[in-house]
Amino acid sequence: MVPNVSDPSSIGTVAQDGTAHLAGIAQWWRDAAIYQVYLRSFADGDGDGIGDLRGVRDRLDYLADLGIDAIWLTPWYPSPMADAGYDIADYRDIDPVFGSLADADALIAEAHQRGIRIIIDVVPNHCSDRHPWFQAALAAAPRSPERSRFWFRPGRGPGGDLPPNNWVSHFGGPAWTRVTEPDGRPGQWYLHLFAPQQPDFNWANAQVREEFLSVLRFWLDRGVDGVRIDSAAILVKDPFLADVEHELPPQNVHAPAQQSPDTEPLHPYTDRDGIHEIYREWRRVADSYPGGRVLIGEIWLPDPRRFALYLRPNEMHSAFNFEFLRCAWDAVALRRTIDDTLAAHAPVGAPASWVLSNHDVTRHVTRYGRADTTFDFAERHHGDPLDLELGTRRARAAALLTLALPGSVYVYQGEELGLWEVEDLPDAVRQDPMWHRTGGADPGRDGCRVPLPWSGTSAPFGFSPAGAAARPWLPQPATWSDYTVEAQSEDPTSMLELYRAALRLRRDQPALRSEREPLRWIAAEPGVLAFRRGDEFACVINLSDAPVELPENDSVLLSSDPLHGELLAPDTAVWLRLRGR
Numbered sequence: 053m054v055p056n057v058s059d060p061s062s063i064g065t066v067a068q069d070g071t072a073h074l075a076g077i078a079q080w081w082r083d084a085a086i087y088q089v090y091l092r093s094f095a096d097g098d099g100d101g102i103g104d105l106r107g108v109r110d111r112l113d114y115l116a117d118l119g120i121d122a123i124w125l126t127p128w129y130p131s132p133m134a135d136a137g138y139d140i141a142d143y144r145d146i147d148p149v150f151g152s153l154a155d156a157d158a159l160i161a162e163a164h165q166r167g168i169r170i171i172i173d174v175v176p177n178h179c180s181d182r183h184p185w186f187q188a189a190l191a192a193a194p195r196s197p198e199r200s201r202f203w204f205r206p207g208r209g210p211g212g213d214l215p216p217n218n219w220v221s222h223f224g225g226p227a228w229t230r231v232t233e234p235d236g237r238p239g240q241w242y243l244h245l246f247a248p249q250q251p252d253f254n255w256a257n258a259q260v261r262e263e264f265l266s267v268l269r270f271w272l273d274r275g276v277d278g279v280r281i282d283s284a285a286i287l288v289k290d291p292f293l294a295d296v297e298h299e300l301p302p303q304n305v306h307a308p309a310q311q312s313p314d315t316e317p318l319h320p321y322t323d324r325d326g327i328h329e330i331y332r333e334w335r336r337v338a339d340s341y342p343g344g345r346v347l348i349g350e351i352w353l354p355d356p357r358r359f360a361l362y363l364r365p366n367e368m369h370s371a372f373n374f375e376f377l378r379c380a381w382d383a384v385a386l387r388r389t390i391d392d393t394l395a396a397h398a399p400v401g402a403p404a405s406w407v408l409s410n411h412d413v414t415r416h417v418t419r420y421g422r423a424d425t426t427f428d429f430a431e432r433h434h435g436d437p438l439d440l441e442l443g444t445r446r447a448r449a450a451a452l453l454t455l456a457l458p459g460s461v462y463v464y465q466g467e468e469l470g471l472w473e474v475e476d477l478p479d480a481v482r483q484d485p486m487w488h489r490t491g492g493a494d495p496g497r498d499g500c501r502v503p504l505p506w507s508g509t510s511a512p513f514g515f516s517p518a519g520a521a522a523r524p525w526l527p528q529p530a531t532w533s534d535y536t537v538e539a540q541s542e543d544p545t546s547m548l549e550l551y552r553a554a555l556r557l558r559r560d561q562p563a564l565r566s567e568r569e570p571l572r573w574i575a576a577e578p579g580v581l582a583f584r585r586g587d588e589f590a591c592v593i594n595l596s597d598a599p600v601e602l603p604e605n606d607s608v609l610l611s612s613d614p615l616h617g618e619l620l621a622p623d624t625a626v627w628l629r630l631r632g633r
């Protein structure tokens with residue numbers, strides 16, 4: 053089928069089984085494989101050491117060949133880059149470091165020609181302090197309409213010298229900064245749940261709501277297939293700005309205690325019930341476009357029932373499953389997380405999503421190579437003893453687990469190359485405000501953002517064009533010479549070829565993409581996860597420390613590491629074709 057570039061609903065090919073994953077119908081997102089492009093670090097087209105849209109366009113064939121359905125691009129807007137682009141100064145343009153609107157249009161069209169959809173990042177909780185609205189607020193008086201689009205308040209204590217409440221920024225330090233009023237006197241404070249350069253919008257303000265509906269339309273009109281909604285659960289604040297009862301650890305993005313889905317949450321800014329109205333409005337906009345335009349939420353909530361409320365049929369289409377990402381490499385814990393996920397999604401009719409890594413968390417090759425394999429912002433285990441070989445073996449098995457689960461799946465750039473967290477970056481090159489604002493106590497997120505190695509035997513490993521004057525914005529480890537796309541291509545033992553084979557099989561196995569074939573657990577020994585999709589496909593993962601026998605099968609479709617006869621080694625996964633019944 054030849055796609056019609058201007059109509060995203062015609063993207064892709066029609067599969068034989070006629071199920072909801074048909075790329076050409078509006079439900080494409082229910083079982084899509086979505087590749088996260090962290091724009092600054094994917095590929096540098098113009099030689100300034102920073103990834104850009106030209107670089108992505110040049111690598112679209114790589115992505116098509118990998119076998120993904122969509123790309124999620126991290127923010128591309130004009131930004132002073134106080135938080136790597138999550139501080140947006142203009143929601144309707146492209147930062148020159150990344151390219152131009154013309155490049156964005158070209159990327160959308162060229163991706164669509166290859167059957168790849170484009171999801172962009174929208175950041176509604178906060179903007180940049182350089183955004184014209186915030187500049188106008190600074191120039192205006194207290195209680196002015198300009199200030200009411202943000203959270204400006206007088207300070208507490210003598211002279212208003214103390215912040216209005218005890219909220220803590222996710223990047224460390226107070227969530228409030230005091231401004232100097234136009235007359236030169238110390239004045240009000242403004243709220244920023246992240247860096248001071250990221251003032252929080254006041255979502256009780258009608259102009260803020262209208263503005264974001266207009267921003268959504270601006271990009272949907274240009275042909276994007278969906279938006280990833282940044283910090284999606286924290287837009288609505290308690291109007292009284294009550295103190296947080298128990299001081300949160302800095303960087304703890306998921307805050308509230310467990311609560312009943314039926315009660316008004318107690319937390320003053322996370323997951324307040326009023327937030328759902330916002331996404332219902334957004335959904336009406338998305339649904340007014342053809343071709344299945346999607347809303348995907350970044351929602352860190354520990355309670356799967358609260359999480360699922362965002363996925364009701366008139367709200368978001370999907371959200372990142374961070375509880376799966378946070379989970380230990382442990383059969384009992386993983387099975388419980390998978391079951392809880394599926395149970396929470398079923399009543400709202402939303403597909404589950406499966407995520408192992410992204411640009412905010414320690415890469416999973418590194419997580420899985422440590423004694424504690426969980427992820428927590430408050431406890432990153434930076435510098436703890438690490439067995440990279442073990443982490444890599446588990447990451448390979450985790451890829452087969454994740455790609456066999458029902459729902460959509462995310463691949464964070466570089467995980468298909470088996471990249472690890474670069475933990476020994478020199479302090480001088482670190483850019484993450486998390487690192488800076490905690491005085492280095494938190495290593496921050498630079499280690500998972502190191503530019504990708506594409507080819508060659510020395511840095512920049514093809515990340516920048518030959519002869520580029522600038523070096524990559526973060527230095528790449530010399531040992532990545534063995535991890536380039538070039539070095540791994542056609543090596544059947546490489547992580548890249550494992551991902552290619554698994555994504556190809558996932559596409560071709562109707563049972564893996566059909567919601568008519570739910571996950572059914574198969575009885576297995578302790579420490580082993582085994583499940584079927586349909587009558588003919590099974591996935592078995594050995595998380596125990598002894599080899600186990602494979603269930604009776606017709607043939608092995610794919611294994612994460614070589615099998616020893618009918619034995620599955622520890623930390624290995626296999627996809628099997630079962631004898632049809």
Ligand code: NOJ
Binds near residue numbers: 135138350
């Ligand atoms: C979540 C994003 O993924 C992260 O990178 C960013 O720092 C915060 N939201 C603030 O926008």
